[in-house]
Amino acid sequence: MTQQSTADAREIVFDHVVKTYPGSDTPAVDDLSLTVPAGEICVLLGPSGSGKTTALMMVNRLAEPTGGDIRIGGKSITDLDPIELRRSIGYVIQQTGLFPHLSIADNVATVPKVLGWDKKRIKERVGELLELVGLPVGEYGRRYPSQLSGGQRQRVGIARALAADPPVMLMDEPFGALDPITREHVQDEFLALHERIRKTVIFVSHDIDEAVKMGDRIAIFREGGRLAQYDTPRTLLKQPADAFVARFVGADRGLKRLTLTRLADLDLAPVTAAEGLPDLASDATLRSALSLMVAEGTDAVRVLDASGEVLGEASLDAVRKAGAA
Numbered sequence: 507m508t509q510q511s512t513a514d515a516r517e518i519v520f521d522h523v524v525k526t527y528p529g530s531d532t533p534a535v536d537d538l539s540l541t542v543p544a545g546e547i548c549v550l551l552g553p554s555g556s557g558k559t560t561a562l563m564m565v566n567r568l569a570e571p572t573g574g575d576i577r578i579g580g581k582s583i584t585d586l587d588p589i590e591l592r593r594s595i596g597y598v599i600q601q602t603g604l605f606p607h608l609s610i611a612d613n614v615a616t617v618p619k620v621l622g623w624d625k626k627r628i629k630e631r632v633g634e635l636l637e638l639v640g641l642p643v644g645e646y647g648r649r650y651p652s653q654l655s656g657g658q659r660q661r662v663g664i665a666r667a668l669a670a671d672p673p674v675m676l677m678d679e680p681f682g683a684l685d686p687i688t689r690e691h692v693q694d695e696f697l698a699l700h701e702r703i704r705k706t707v708i709f710v711s712h713d714i715d716e717a718v719k720m721g722d723r724i725a726i727f728r729e730g731g732r733l734a735q736y737d738t739p740r741t742l743l744k745q746p747a748d749a750f751v752a753r754f755v756g757a758d759r760g761l762k763r764l765t766l767t768r769l770a771d772l773d774l775a776p777v778t779a780a781e782g783l784p785d786l787a788s789d790a791t792l793r794s795a796l797s798l799m800v801a802e803g804t805d806a807v808r809v810l811d812a813s814g815e816v817l818g819e820a821s822l823d824a825v826r827k828a829g830a831a
């Protein structure tokens with residue numbers, strides 16, 4: 507894989523942004539102020555109708571703000587031509603919006619073609635991107651969208667959004683239509699990809715588990731398009747700002763917090779009971795460790811590294827303490 511990002515990620519600032527749709531008395535987004543640092547993933551989370559999609563679509567001016575300002579890399583979006591703006595922003599939606607009559611390779615090539623790239627450059631770029639999302643062009647490039655699985659189509663949607671190397675990506679429930687297993691897999695792939703390409707990403711979700719997994723920060727919206735809390739997943743789960751957020755993140759927020767720490771992050775104790783403890787890989791989360799202890803009726807797990815070497819033991823007490831930290 508050779509593809510690396512060349513465009514610098516950019517900070518996105520919502521500055522007292524309001525959107526009231528024509529004919530409506532109440533705003534869909536009401537006085538939204540938040541900053542997404544360059545290169546981070548910000549998840550917009552909240553109940554149906556709380557303004558998440560509207561907030562997202564204002565960034566690429568598919569919806570025009572009626573108040574306040576949005577700046578990308580310090581520049582107000584109102585000073586930019588909407589078409590130019592959209593070319594600098596990758597956009598991924600739930601129904602991938604792939605062109606059914608175009609091959610996978612041609613779908614990915616859409617924006618570079620519009621931008622007038624020469625054929626050789628387009629071909630190279632399409633090859634790189636399909637490789638990057640795990641769909642080698644030799645095998646998949648000539649297929650049509652109907653000849654791929656849902657998860658594969660979603661990956662093509664991501665490749666297409668990345669084609670012109672945009673500094674910003676907007677993703678509106680991109681994995682919402684996938685079954686839970688495929689969804690986990692595509693989420694993992696996207697996170698691994700993001701490690702390498704470091705775009706600034708705004709990601710709409712209605713799923714708290716997805717938000718905790720994907721987000722560097724989470725913005726929780728409440729009815730009326732108002733921001734209830736904007737924080738890292740850890741802070742949000744530990745210190746919900748009010749009863750609405752606490753209810754929204756769920757009564758099991760203590761368990762959810764255990765997904766944020768891996769066994770490898772613990773100070774492991776030396777193995778005391780050589781027999782009878784279940785084994786778990788060090789990259790497993792504390793939640794998996796707890797689940798295994800409950801399932802096996804033990805009060806510790808044995809932790810193994812990638813080569814199967816025993817690293818030590820993680821006790822129930824150690825997991826509980828780390829989860830509370």
Ligand SMILES: Nc1ncnc2c1ncn2[C@@H]1O[C@H](COP(=O)(O)OP(=O)(O)OP(=O)(O)O)[C@@H](O)[C@H]1O
Pocket residue numbers: 527528530534552553554555556557558559560561712
């Ligand atoms: N084009 C439109 N014209 C008028 N009102 C709209 C339009 N689009 C959305 N709305 C209204 O704005 C509010 C916010 O909608 P939005 O789609 O942004 O919410 P959401 O949080 O993304 O919801 P969901 O999770 O259901 O997708 C809703 O009350 C919706 O009815």
